[in-house]
Amino acid sequence: xxxxxxxxxxxxxxxxxxxxxxxxxxxxxxxxxxxxxxxxxxxxxxxxxxxxxxxxxxxxxxxxxxxxxxxxxxxxxxxxxxxxxxxxxxxxxxxxxxxxxxxxxxxxxxxxxxxxxxxxxxxxxxxxxxxxxxxxxxxxxxxxxxxxxxxxxxxxxxxxxxxxxxxxxxxxxxxxxxxxxxxxxxxxxxxxxxxxxxxxxxxxxxxxxxxxxxxxxxxxxxxxxxxxxxxxxxxxxxxxxxxxxxxxxxxxxxxxxxxxxxxxxxxxxxxxxxxxxxxxxxxxxxxxxxxxxxxxxxxxxxxxxxxxxxxxxxxxxxxxxxxxxxxxxxxxxxxxxxxxxxxxxxxxxxxxxxxxxxxxxxxxxxxxxxxxxxxxxxxxxxxxxxxxxxxxxxxxxxxxxxxxxxxxxxxxxxxxxxxxxxxxxxxxxx
Numbered sequence: 001x002x003x004x005x006x007x008x009x010x011x012x013x014x015x016x017x018x019x020x021x022x023x024x025x026x027x028x029x030x031x032x033x034x035x036x037x038x039x040x041x042x043x044x045x046x047x048x049x050x051x052x053x054x055x056x057x058x059x060x061x062x063x064x065x066x067x068x069x070x071x072x073x074x075x076x077x078x079x080x081x082x083x084x085x086x087x088x089x090x091x092x093x094x095x096x097x098x099x100x101x102x103x104x105x106x107x108x109x110x111x112x113x114x115x116x117x118x119x120x121x122x123x124x125x126x127x128x129x130x131x132x133x134x135x136x137x138x139x140x141x142x143x144x145x146x147x148x149x150x151x152x153x154x155x156x157x158x159x160x161x162x163x164x165x166x167x168x169x170x171x172x173x174x175x176x177x178x179x180x181x182x183x184x185x186x187x188x189x190x191x192x193x194x195x196x197x198x199x200x201x202x203x204x205x206x207x208x209x210x211x212x213x214x215x216x217x218x219x220x221x222x223x224x225x226x227x228x229x230x231x232x233x234x235x236x237x238x239x240x241x242x243x244x245x246x247x248x249x250x251x252x253x254x255x256x257x258x259x260x261x262x263x264x265x266x267x268x269x270x271x272x273x274x275x276x277x278x279x280x281x282x283x284x285x286x287x288x289x290x291x292x293x294x295x296x297x298x299x300x301x302x303x304x305x306x307x308x309x310x311x312x313x314x315x316x317x318x319x320x321x322x323x324x325x326x327x328x329x330x331x332x333x334x335x336x337x338x339x340x341x342x343x344x345x346x347x348x349x350x351x352x353x354x355x356x357x358x359x360x361x362x363x364x365x366x367x368x369x370x371x372x373x374x375x376x377x378x379x380x381x382x383x384x385x386x387x388x389x390x391x392x393x394x395x396x397x398x399x400x401x402x403x404x405x406x407x408x409x410x411x412x413x414x415x416x417x418x419x420x421x422x423x424x425x426x427x428x429x430x
Contacts, residue, residue, distance in 0.1 A: 005041035008075050008085040017072040018043065018087060019095075022063050023122065032060040036071065036087070041256065042124065044078075045071045045087040052091060059094040066122070068095040110414075117421055118430050128257035129418055132250055133406045139249035140202070140223055143242050149225060150196040153203070154185025160380035167209045181206035186397060187329075187384055189226040190360060193395055194387065200225040202402075212425055213302060214414045215352065217403060219423040226397035232331075232341040232359040235396035236317055239345060239355055240273050243315065247271040250409055263411040267313060267349055276316040280339070283308060283318045299325040300344070305352030312348055319343035328370040330358040345400075351408040357398025364388035 003016035020038030027033065030049040035042065047060040063069055070093040078084035102116055103123070113120045120126055144151070157171075157179050173179040185201040192199045205222045227238065247268050250258070258265060278286070280300075287294050287304050290311070294304055300318065309316060320339045323332060330340035342358030361367045367388055371381055378385075406418040416422040421430065 003075075005036070005038050005043045005085075007040075008043060009083075011075045012077060012085070013075065015072065015074050015090070016087075017070060018045070019070045020068070021122070022065060022067050022069055023124075025063050025065055025067075027061055032057075034060065034063060034069065034071065034089075034092075036069070037122070037124075037127070043085060043087055045073060045089050045092075047071075047089040047092060052089060056089070056092040059092040060089075062097060063092075063094055064098050064100070066098040066101045068098070069093065070095055114416070114422070114427060115430070121420060124260050126417065128254075128260040129406065129410050129412065130420065131257045132254050132261075132410050133402065133418060135250050135254050136246055136402065136405060136409065137202070139246045140200075140242070142249075143245045144200050144225070147198075147238075147241075149198045149200045149227070150192075152185075152189060152192040152196065152199040152201055154182065154188035154201045154224070156182045156204070158182045160377065167207050169206050169208050183207055184222060184399060185224045186226065186399065189224055189397065190384070190395065191387055193226050193228040194391060197229075198225075198227040210425055214416075215302060215404065215407075216424075217415055217419060217422055218425065220415075220419060221402040222399050223402065224397065224399040226360075226395060228393050228395045230359075230396045231394055232319075232343075232396060235357055235359060235398060236277075236319070236343055239317075239343075239357060239398050240275050243275075243345070243355070244271060244273055246405070247409065258410075261410050261412065263409075268409065270313050270348075271315060275345070276312055276314050277319065278316065279319055280321045297322040297324055300353075302352060305346050306350040309346045309348050309352055310350040314348060315354075316346045316348075317343045318346060326358070328374045328376065329360050329367070331361045332366075341396075347404075347408040349408070349411070351404070354404045354408060355398050355400045357396065359394070359396040362388060362392045362394055364392065 001016055002019060003011055005018060018036055018038055020036045022034045023037050024035035032047040034045040036045050049057050071087060071089050072091045073087040073089035076086050076088055078086055103119055159179060168180040168183055171179050183205050189199050189201060200223060202223045203221065204219055206219050251265065251268055284294055284296060287307060290307060292304055292307060319342065320333055321342055323338055323340045326340050326342055330342050333339045333341050340358060344353045345355035346352050347354045361370060364385060368385060371378060403415045403418040407415045416424060
């Protein structure tokens with residue numbers, strides 16, 4: 001029977017067929033070893049010349065790195081490594097003999113590896129990153145469903161921007177008007193809460209920001225969530241519970257992947273509620289005491305976030321930023337109208353912001369005033385203002401960047417490795 005490698009722990013002693021690729025090959029006279037990958041996991045197939053027919057032996061010795069193969073054999077426990085399995089082959093079929101694979105064992109620079117990203121994805125570390133990313137996605141869907149959030153799909157083409165159009169991709173919409181690629185589904189989710197109460201979306205977003213830092217992508221995936229009758233404090237609690245659930249799921253279900261990535265899991269085990277809380281003002285004070293020259297009303301930059309999060313071993317909510325540096329839709333803090341009821345969640349170990357959220361302004365008059373203050377076109381936001389005319393309620397929301405979350409949980413340096421085909425300022429291929 002055909003079987004996936006990840007199921008081998010339940011198949012010891014049984015004869016199965018694995019279909020996949022040989023990512024490493026070695027042989028010595030009468031025995032050959034094929035390191036196989038089938039997408040679900042990795043296993044070594046042991047081919048003894050006297051135990052297989054001539055065609056199978058010839059297929060084994062002709063197999064090159066990244067050749068596609070079909071190997072039948074008996075599943076056995078590795079004689080020395082606990083929890084590791086082997087396949088004692090009885091037949092080998094060479095499905096497709098690979099040409100010389102361009103990615104060798106030597107060190108390759110990032111430009112070369114990104115040029116061959118379609119092949120680099122096959123590397124064990126890149127496989128592990130994508131599997132962790134997949135677990136994060138499924139954990140998010142599971143938590144959202146179990147907590148009353150309905151999946152709502154927001155549009156990618158939008159007539160206006162959430163926060164101005166300076167960092168959006170503008171497109172010609174059939175020669176009649178301008179449109180933009182979405183940077184967030186938030187405003188549309190705010191409309192949907194009047195229907196379903198709590199909702200989220202999950203999809204690609206686009207930022208035309210000319211940045212080359214390790215934390216930036218041009219195209220990336222966002223999960224945005226909105227909830228009616230949820231205030232600022234409740235919003236933080238939702239985020240806290242979601243992040244704890246995601247990290248717990250990865251620790252439970254992605255042990256092989258984390259080991260391939262050599263991820264130190266102790267910091268992840270400390271991701272438990274309650275998270276650290278500090279106001280923007282307190283964060284500024286702390287940063288200055290530790291060498292930053294950040295101003296009182298400045299937004300936190302990447303260096304500031306790194307400094308702050310390397311000094312703490314739990315995620316940090318930095319809340320109540322100056323209104324002047326945040327978006328028009330954020331509700332002002334009643335105790336200090338110069339600040340807003342928002343928070344950025346900063347991941348520890350120097351990873352910085354992974355979530356941004358706030359309580360939304362639910363007053364028609366106040367929202368209109370903010371739109372005018374930001375010099376945004378009122379007609380483009382009339383539908384958004386309508387939401388404050390027909391049964392407006394206190395509500396809050398947040399969004400996480402999937403790639404940033406994956407980067408942190410995997411413990412890798414650059415966000416570009418967490419998306420299958422990264423789009424960067426200077427890269428549109430492959």
